[in-house]
Amino acid sequence: MSMGWIHWALLSASFAALTAIFAKLGLQGIDSDYATLIRTCVILLVLAALVMVLDKWRNPFDLPARSLLYLVLSALATGASWLCYFRALKLGEASQVAPIDKLSVVLVAIFAVLFLGERPDARGWLGIALVALGVLVLSLKR
Incomplete structure (x- = not known):
């Protein structure tokens, strides 16, 4: 049975929530930078195994140059995001850091x-504005 995009998005949100909790612990x-390195290595190993097992490996140099450029830029943005996120988690409470991180929803829009x-x-x-308002409310000091 094939899952639609909403199921994958909900799983993504669930795993992202667990990421904050497990990372904080x-x-x-x-x-925080060393922790990000360990996390990245684990992700690399798991994804490499998945791609191999599912026989999805392709020579990356056979991909269109434009696709490679944007994937590299995405990877750099992801790495910067992870470094900042882990630093924020190290210094702050997960219940305050995670909502501010979700401001990315507004920025993506x-x-x-x-x-x-x-x-x-x-x-x-309206939904995007409500997310922004929610981020503001959740990030305020108690």
Whole structure:
């Protein structure tokens, strides 16, 4: 049975939530940059095994140059995001760091309009505004 995009998105959100909890627990007594390196190595090993087992390996140099460029830029942005996220988790509470990190939802919508030509409707913008408001409320000091 094939799952649709919403199922994968919900799984992604669930795993992202677990990421914050497990990372916060794992950062105790460890430098955040070193912890990010360990996390990245584990991800690399698991994904390499998955690609091999599912016979999805392709020579990356056979891919279109434009695709490679954007994948490299995405990887650099991911790495920067992870480094910042782990530092924030090391210094702050997971329940405050994670909501601010989800401001990325709002930024994705704005960047999608600017760079991809996407046009959310009024309901979409309302949802995006509510996410922004939620981030603001959850990030305020108690």
